[in-house]
Amino acid sequence: MNKIAVNTNGSARGEAKSMTDTIIDMRDVRKSYRTGKVSFEALKGIDCLVKRGEFVGVVGPSGSGKSTLMNLMGCLDIPTTGEYYLEGQLVNKMTPNQLADVRNRTVGFVFQAFNLLPYATAYENVEVPLLFARVSSRKRRERVAELLSRVGLADKMANKPTEMSGGEMQRVAIARALANEPDIILADEPTGNLDSKSGEAIVSLFDELHQAGKTIVMITHDMNIAKHGERIIRIKDGLIQTNGDLS
Amino acid sequence: MLPLITLKQFWNDLRRQKLRSMLTMFGIFWGTCSIVLLFAFGKGIGDAQLKSQKGMGDNIAIFWPGVTGKEYKGLPRGRQIRPTADDVTHIKQVAQTVGSISPEFRRWNVTIKRGRNSSLRMLVGCWPEFGDMRNVIPRRGSRFINQNDINERRRVVFIGNLLKQDLFGNEDPIGQQVEVNSVPFTVIGVMKEKDQNSSYGSRDSRVAFIPSTTFGTMYSTRWMSNFVVQAKKEYSMAQARREIYEILGGKYKFDPTDREALSVWDTTRGFEFLKTFFTAFQWFLVGIGASTLITGGIGVSNIMNVVLEERTKEIGIKMALGARKSYVMTQFVLETLLITAVGGTLGFLFAWLIVSLVPAFGLTDFIGVPQVNVSAGVLCIVLLGIVGFFAGIFPARRAANLQPVQALKLF
Numbered sequence: 001m002n003k004i005a006v007n008t009n010g011s012a013r014g015e016a017k018s019m020t021d022t023i024i025d026m027r028d029v030r031k032s033y034r035t036g037k038v039s040f041e042a043l044k045g046i047d048c049l050v051k052r053g054e055f056v057g058v059v060g061p062s063g064s065g066k067s068t069l070m071n072l073m074g075c076l077d078i079p080t081t082g083e084y085y086l087e088g089q090l091v092n093k094m095t096p097n098q099l100a101d102v103r104n105r106t107v108g109f110v111f112q113a114f115n116l117l118p119y120a121t122a123y124e125n126v127e128v129p130l131l132f133a134r135v136s137s138r139k140r141r142e143r144v145a146e147l148l149s150r151v152g153l154a155d156k157m158a159n160k161p162t163e164m165s166g167g168e169m170q171r172v173a174i175a176r177a178l179a180n181e182p183d184i185i186l187a188d189e190p191t192g193n194l195d196s197k198s199g200e201a202i203v204s205l206f207d208e209l210h211q212a213g214k215t216i217v218m219i220t221h222d223m224n225i226a227k228h229g230e231r232i233i234r235i236k237d238g239l240i241q242t243n244g245d246l247s
Numbered sequence: 248m249l250p251l252i253t254l255k256q257f258w259n260d261l262r263r264q265k266l267r268s269m270l271t272m273f274g275i276f277w278g279t280c281s282i283v284l285l286f287a288f289g290k291g292i293g294d295a296q297l298k299s300q301k302g303m304g305d306n307i308a309i310f311w312p313g314v315t316g317k318e319y320k321g322l323p324r325g326r327q328i329r330p331t332a333d334d335v336t337h338i339k340q341v342a343q344t345v346g347s348i349s350p351e352f353r354r355w356n357v358t359i360k361r362g363r364n365s366s367l368r369m370l371v372g373c374w375p376e377f378g379d380m381r382n383v384i385p386r387r388g389s390r391f392i393n394q395n396d397i398n399e400r401r402r403v404v405f406i407g408n409l410l411k412q413d414l415f416g417n418e419d420p421i422g423q424q425v426e427v428n429s430v431p432f433t434v435i436g437v438m439k440e441k442d443q444n445s446s447y448g449s450r451d452s453r454v455a456f457i458p459s460t461t462f463g464t465m466y467s468t469r470w471m472s473n474f475v476v477q478a479k480k481e482y483s484m485a486q487a488r489r490e491i492y493e494i495l496g497g498k499y500k501f502d503p504t505d506r507e508a509l510s511v512w513d514t515t516r517g518f519e520f521l522k523t524f525f526t527a528f529q530w531f532l533v534g535i536g537a538s539t540l541i542t543g544g545i546g547v548s549n550i551m552n553v554v555l556e557e558r559t560k561e562i563g564i565k566m567a568l569g570a571r572k573s574y575v576m577t578q579f580v581l582e583t584l585l586i587t588a589v590g591g592t593l594g595f596l597f598a599w600l601i602v603s604l605v606p607a608f609g610l611t612d613f614i615g616v617p618q619v620n621v622s623a624g625v626l627c628i629v630l631l632g633i634v635g636f637f638a639g640i641f642p643a644r645r646a647a648n649l650q651p652v653q654a655l656k657l658f
């Protein structure tokens with residue numbers, strides 16, 4: 001319903017999409033941060049492909065650029081140079097409103113720190129992306145109930161973040177990420193703030209989503225969790241080290 | 248969708264940030280309330296003063312006999328100048344600047360009697376013009392002295408409203424007989440009640456007025472007490488006075504610049520002063536109110552900035568979930584407008600409440616009836632809306648221009 005018409009400025013991309021069904025395609029992507037007069041290059045030329053339906057784990061030392069990469073993938077930030085094609089469309093050329101719509105419908109983002117609205121209930125938090133998508137109130141009600149029972153929180157709808165455990169908050173965040181049925185779920189250390197038991201529950205939720213056909217990219221420090229993915233991307237000093245099958 | 252979720256957001260903010268929202272709202276509330284109150288009381292006091300001043304007549308001057316203060320063409324100072332009714336007729340005929348003029352004959356302690364009721368009151372003889380000039384207006388169904396009364400020296404009398412009460416109680420006096428100095432007169436009119444706190448002699452409400460000619464015959468006198476003048480619209484009272492001094496100076500041989508030759512009470516002077524004073528007073532009050540408003544506006548814009556910083560993370564979350572720039576903008580502007588509108592309206596209503604309670608305390612004699620000026624109130628709230636808008640628009644733009652991750656990373 002919201003496929004954004006962006007001139008991809010290259011028929012080759014269209015071919016690539018139809019042939020391999022690549023969902024994320026980054027070409028020599030760089031990202032520099034400016035702090036005062038000092039410029040720091042956090043990503044130093046990333047080439048990376050993610051196919052539709054893949055489950056990819058991203059690992060690497062602290063400060064290597066994992067989150068920076070993930071934010072670019074989720075259109076939460078824009079690359080300094082390089083080209084990023086999302087579902088065959090050039091993100092670099094999108095207007096702010098088109099970017100907002102991509103964040104709303106094409107990708108679902110799950111943060112390490114949950115990032116729930118503190119004053120709102122679980123129900124209201126999950127409702128937010130649906131409001132931005134202008135879903136009717138009746139459909140919103142159905143959809144929120146469905147999403148929350150899917151993550152096992154049907155009985156916590158009226159709870160505020162302060163009235164929930166970390167695992168529950170992260171499940172609300174996942175339900176929220178799924179609200180508009182995005183093709184891709186991006187998760188930046190979703191288990192980082194959780195104990196191992198809650199973490200496992202979250203990871204098995206991602207497994208379920210993967211089996212249901214979602215494309216998943218997940219950052220983690222934990223090799224055991226990374227192994228849930230079909231493939232691991234290793235990042236070091238802003239560059240991809242391994243970009244292949246699990247070995 | 249936008250207003251709904253934004254209203255919800257605003258409401259949630261109110262609940263979460265009770266103190267902060269309340270302080271902002273209170274600032275606006277206070278600003279509106281004080282400006283409306285200041286304006287209302289300022290107007291009440293001003294109106295009360297002007298009205299009672301007007302009670303004696305608007306833009307008139309009263310001329311009494313005087314004593315020359317300057318030598319003139321070999322004549323000494325200290326000569327008495329005493330114009331007659333004929334002089335007044337002459338002035339009326341020749342003066343360019345005079346609009347209305349009337350002689351005034353006066354006699355104190357005249358017995359005015361009706362059956363058993365009798366009263367010792369002031370009797371005034373005058374022309375028809377006197378009524379309008381001196382704000383002596385007949386009640387409905389009655390009339391003041393007219394030209395025929397003058398020409399035919401009719402024995403008709405126009406009475407003040409309190410004198411009517413004394414003589415007739417609640418009866419209708421029109422067409423009835425009274426005895427003035429033992430001479431029968433027909434009552435032709437009763438004065439409409441008025442506020443009057445300045446006079447020369449007696450309040451008009453207890454005076455009896457008869458035609459000047461009738462007065463002259465009854466007391467065999469050509470000496471009037473004074474005469475009353477109103478300048479033509481296009482001339483000032485000062486010009487009219489100068490011309491009258493010249494006309495009378497020519498006849499009675501005094502220096503037209505000799506102020507003491509006649510003694511004059513020019514009400515336009517005091518009136519001008521009062522008007523200027525109260526206009527200045529009102530502007531002073533408005534100034535105080537305006538600075539209160541500006542202070543409130545600055546407060547609001549500061550608080551909006553604090554709110555922005557505290558909420559940057561929230562904006563980051565919303566943008567990460569697909570909020571467009573316009574949403575962030577609308578939210579901020581609407582929120583600010585809501586705070587100002589609610590605060591402003593409450594302030595206005597509170598001021599209104601106070602103003603409507605004032606008459607119950609019986610202070611209106613001193614401070615008049617304060618009047619809420621609705622257009623001033625509306626202007627005030629519009630002004631606040633503009634302040635609120637500008638307080639909201641800049642932080643809103645700043646917030647909307649952040650990348651979601653920038654907003655999120657600030658924390």
Ligand SMILES: Nc1ncnc2c1ncn2[C@@H]1O[C@H](COP(=O)(O)OP(=O)(O)OP(=O)(O)O)[C@@H](O)[C@H]1O
Nearest residue numbers: 033034035040042061062063064065066067068069
């Ligand atoms: N906004 C910023 N301004 C300046 N430098 C930044 C900014 N964000 C990240 N960096 C730098 O970029 C580098 C990569 O950061 P990033 O957050 O991507 O690391 P990471 O791999 O996610 O680390 P971690 O595992 O600790 O989360 C770091 O050296 C960091 O200091």
Ligand SMILES: [Mg+2]
Nearest residue numbers: 066067068188
């Ligand atoms: Mg990170």
